[in-house]
Amino acid sequence: MDTMGRHVVAELWDCDPELLNNIEQVEKIMVNAAIESGAEVREVVFHKFSPLGVSGVVVISESHLTIHSFPEHKYASVDVYTCGDRIDPKVAAEYISRGLRAKRQETVQFARGLGKLKVDELSMESAGGTVR
């Protein structure tokens, strides 16, 4: 298997805090994001913190999706890393952002496995539009 991969780091702000604290909903959104992007789900593990917050991981054949939610700050920290060029990690990241009703997001995309770490793309989006 080729080492080339793409990794989207997404900071989601002004999300729905009730969703962020609901482990079943967060897990469903993350698994569906993986499926939506065309990835093959291998392992799913989610953890609820008391009283607030969910952490979880979806291991896919093509790498992983992770989330850490902070309902009290309406913030979720999301990573989508996909090896190869068949799956676009942005598709999953955007699905998660929509699912959690983020009003602002900042994302950075890296190229990985190529010998040199490289930031491909940095974008900020809010209700007002996209800044690149």
Next chain:
Amino acid sequence: MDTMGRHVVAELWDCDPELLNNIEQVEKIMVNAAIESGAEVREVVFHKFSPLGVSGVVVISESHLTIHSFPEHKYASVDVYTCGDRIDPKVAAEYISRGLRAKRQETVQFARGLGKLKVDELSMESAGGTVR
């Protein structure tokens, strides 16, 4: 809980390929890296690909550690993300690099959860020393 976190993305090259393909060893190194850094382990999930490669995640109270190994390329793609400032993700990343006997590594550290994604530090290391 505060949203502030640090995320180390580490590209490990020229690792020991036998170690990279041994799920028990990879899991042990990842869990011990978390413990070594002072993190609290919550969930552990590892997956062996046939014939080559291991993917795994250690969910910690402070976020996560992940690995994807490519024994045929002697490469491992590692992330260590820790929320708060109590745990230094570099301690875990360096433990994993030593454990897998990486001869070259490239790492980037991000600040997360602060409203603006920011690259704190980029370093390349090889047997010859460190370049920052």
